[in-house]
Amino acid sequence: DAGITQSPRHKVTETGTPVTLRCHQTENHRYMYWYRQDPGHGLRLIHYSYGVKDTDKGEVSDGYSVSRSKTEDFLLTLESATSSQTSVYFCAISERKGVSGNTIYFGEGSWLTVV
Amino acid sequence: GESVGLHLPTLSVQEGDNSIINCAYSNSASDYFIWYKQESGKGPQFIIDIRSNMDKRQGQRVTVLLNKTVKHLSLQIAATQPGDSAVYFCAENRLPDSWGKLQFGAGTQVVVTP
Numbered sequence: 573d574a575g576i577t578q579s580p581r582h583k584v585t586e587t588g589t590p591v592t593l594r595c596h597q598t599e600n601h602r603y604m605y606w607y608r609q610d611p612g613h614g615l616r617l618i619h620y621s622y623g624v625k626d627t628d629k630g631e632v633s634d635g636y637s638v639s640r641s642k643t644e645d646f647l648l649t650l651e652s653a654t655s656s657q658t659s660v661y662f663c664a665i666s667e668r669k670g671v672s673g674n675t676i677y678f679g680e681g682s683w684l685t686v687v
Numbered sequence: 688g689e690s691v692g693l694h695l696p697t698l699s700v701q702e703g704d705n706s707i708i709n710c711a712y713s714n715s716a717s718d719y720f721i722w723y724k725q726e727s728g729k730g731p732q733f734i735i736d737i738r739s740n741m742d743k744r745q746g747q748r749v750t751v752l753l754n755k756t757v758k759h760l761s762l763q764i765a766a767t768q769p770g771d772s773a774v775y776f777c778a779e780n781r782l783p784d785s786w787g788k789l790q791f792g793a794g795t796q797v798v799v800t801p
Binding site: 603605607614615616617620630662664666675676677678679680681 | 721723728729730731732733736776778780786787788789791792793794
């Protein structure tokens with residue numbers, strides 16, 4: 573258990589509604605990431621954060637925004653959900669980069685269905 | 688790399704045999720590699736990692752081999768058990784400027800038969 577809690581774990585929402593997924597970590601790790609996993613595409617990076625208020629876009633960031641106001645929380649927001657955003661969302665965390673024994677750990681996922 | 692989606696490559700292994708899962712990575716500049724195991728309904732679970740200055744690393748019942756010449760990674764699982772049934776992913780990362788920005792392979796479904 574890497575000390576990562578994702579919420580909600582499952583959500584069904586309607587097209588056009590805003591949705592926020594939360595990733596909470598108890599490890600005080602600096603680096604946090606949001607990935608999505610879809611059949612046909614594997615896991616792809618949406619956004620990442622290298623520290624409080626330090627965020628940037630990943631490979632598939634269109635339609636998503638993030639915020640990190642505290643070390644322990646990384647929020648992913650879908651401003652206006654679309655059916656193409658139906659997916660499983662995974663949060664990942666890591667400590668300092670390049671340090672021996674340090675790696676990237678994933679949470680248990682949030683299943684989002686947009687109808 | 689491209690994923691084959693629902694038609695994941697499948698490796699059927701008899702319980703007690705050794706498993707070898709292969710992965711071709713895409714970026715010759717990648718210098719850190721991770722193997723993850725994912726069970727149905729769960730997140731990717733770290734198995735073992737290797738840096739590009741190594742060609743082999745061993746863990747408990749697992750060995751990762753790295754061949755940079757042909758951009759190939761493999762995971763060997765010794766004495767495969769029913770609990771090893773899962774999807775296995777390799778992931779590559781280019782240190783230090785892209786830490787954690789992983790590129791995942793398509794995944795391999797491992798099915799352990801009694």
